[in-house]
Amino acid sequence: MDLRPLALGVLGITTASVCHAQPAVLNLYTFDSPPYQASVLAGAGIAEVIGETVDTVNCAASQAGWSTRIRVIPQNRAEHSLRRNLIDGYFAIDPSTELDATAQRSRPVTLEKWYFFTSGSGAVPESARIGVVDGSSEEAWLEANDYSVFMSVSSPSQLPALLERGRIDAALMDQRAMGNLHDKDRSTIGNLNAHFLRYAPLYLYLSENFTANNPDFLPSFNQFLPSCMEGQITLSVDEEARIRKLAARLFSEINSMINLQQAIDAGPRVESLTAVLNFDTKWQALAPRHATELAKAILELPGSRALHAWRLTHKEIVTEALLANNLGTVAAMSQLTSDFWQGDEPKFIRVMDNLKAGLTGHDAMYVSDIRYDASTSRFQVTVSAPVGPVNHSLPQGIIVLGLDIENVLVTDKTD
Template identity: 30%
Template sequence: MAQVRIYRGGKQLALMLFLSVVAGLAGCHRAKADPASKRFLVLQTNLQPPYQEFDNGALTGTTIRRLDCAFRKIDVDYGITLAPRQRNLDMTRKGQADGFFLSRLSPEMASYAEPTLPLALEKWVWVSRHHVNDGPSRVPHPDQNVTVGAVLGSNEAEWILDQGYPDVVHAPSLRSLIALLQKGRIDFAVTDQQSFARKREDLNLNADDFSERFASYMPLVMYFAHNYIHENPEILKKLNRALDACEPAVVKLDHDEQDRIMREEVVRIRQLMRAPALINALRNHANQQDPAIGTIVSPDKVVALDRDWQEASANGTASRLAAKILQNDVSTYLQRAYRNRDVRFAEAFIFDRQGLIIGMSSPTSNYDQSSEAKFNIFAEKTADAVQIADIYYDPSSSKFLSQITMPVTDPQNGDVLGALTVGLDVTAALTSQD
């Protein structure tokens, strides 16, 4: 079978086509790239536009760009072999490859591999033929008499089986899956929204001929084989830090989703902001001098405090300052609000006009927010300003969050007391039937 191998190292890139048996791929691959290097990494993947795709003979895509960025930062050369996804899993399990991507998180893989932070976030949708009477709740359930389909060996196919759907059809490709849907052979197909849109356009199909309903957000990772982790114990930590510093893996909210969040969730958040207990706590903070850090903190001190804060956070603890802030009245209110089941957020924090955290429901990753996009909320001229960020995956809570930021104002005089950021649990918000 034809195997495409891509060698990456430094500034050089070579694309070669081989005819070889799968069992010999890993050793040959490593030797051709750099037989003396113990750091060279052998990875398996499959084509999956727009994440991994060919463009003028070069392997590219959003995932490849993130990996290139991260591996450059940690100075690791690596090679990629293209093969069907199931074969990639088998080769990693058998020790014939050092790792593979993209994969959903799976407890079954824990016996032979360890995951990285997400390389990509997908929005999976249920796709059906469009009907005039389609409603927003028209999604299949395992106990219904419907036939669902997915691409053979795909992440979506594994997920469908895990959800307990009894009547599942596996198509050899996304093109075939769409054809089965058009012919009425299946009632619903589950697929990544971006991949479906790309294939639909390639086939010159009208978007109005299909209905899409939200199925799930899914973090897709790279798995390192246990034997590679054993030989390179620092690789996972280093790569995750590098991925954090490279192009973020996000999902954009579409127009309807933003409208729903504005209509339902922002209303709930505003109720939190206007509570007398929070306003009084923020007034007290603004009117008192903190002997530990002062009301206005010098730039040098901010850098030092932020460094201590981030180092402690990376080790799963709270810095001295973070621990103190967690005990104040602002934090106490946010922690109480977090336990309110009517509010769908995984975190909430308030920062001042300097960008510094003054209250939080749980420890944040950093103290200084002034270099982040959310800090721009202070430039808005209206008290009703709202900033809704792209969706990201939070590994600590295993939730998909969108940070919603808005100013908190004093109802007596209109003064801005700070800015509240809420990490909204988007899955809970968009799948609720309220």
């Protein structure tokens, strides 16, 4: 019996099944706001949406098993479509009490830095005539926080011109979005002054119908967001300088109140890398909701209790504090950390590299990029520095602080 026709038939069915196993498509709306998201003409005159936030959303959706179809449309229309379940989702927008009642919100997909831009150097008065883009997150935030919006415009590019003509006193925009306009028109925008207002985390909202039909999507999407955002949110030179100055003061304060070397010596010391990795695997599997027996023991140490008590005195700006020994494992912590071994992370490696390069003390300090911490629901930077005497470029350990980026910079609005 000739089995070739049967085999070919089975092969054909298998090939067809593979060809049809395409990722489901997530239909999303967003709005024009370079460099975060912008519509450009690709080949054959087809519009394509590109930008940093688009890359983040595409990355997390892809890892969750979905492809995306994204369109740029006016913000009021996008919100209208979301409420009526005409689309799967809409990004990147500020939290909305109204939308929270009818749609589900992801973790932040980007972090913008909002400034009031003025033609004068003085502070923005309460009576200022403020201009914003119609339907924007900035407009919604101003109205929710009892600001009076004097003028709404259809395009961000109109705001600098209105400032120059004296039609408005201040324009509220993201710093990088204004910088993008500056690259196109230096003559007008180059003379504006910036006054920091707030960091604004923006989100993806998913429609009621989509989340009801796909309940597993959002948890999976949220899980992949941190790695998809890695390195996209950086500090300016001025911001890093201010954070270094604050961190140096905080480190000195801790050092005067807690014997850090003694706390490191009192912590567990696991010499075997295999044992470290085994402890770390179990630790990460339970954190942040539950602690392993090792984690519980560390939390009970005097050093951990002292760090916890100190952090509470700075709870508006300090999200966590921990000590690691020179092997990179946790010796004391203000609360349960996400992992036991810090030795494979930049917070540890970069301090060691700085010491090997000949830097000492606060000069060896490492400041991370901004990242979203799911356990605290805050954007933070991590600052680490060496502890104890350095022998052969190796300190006794490191101290690590997590700092809430918005609260740190809001308390000092020097621009």
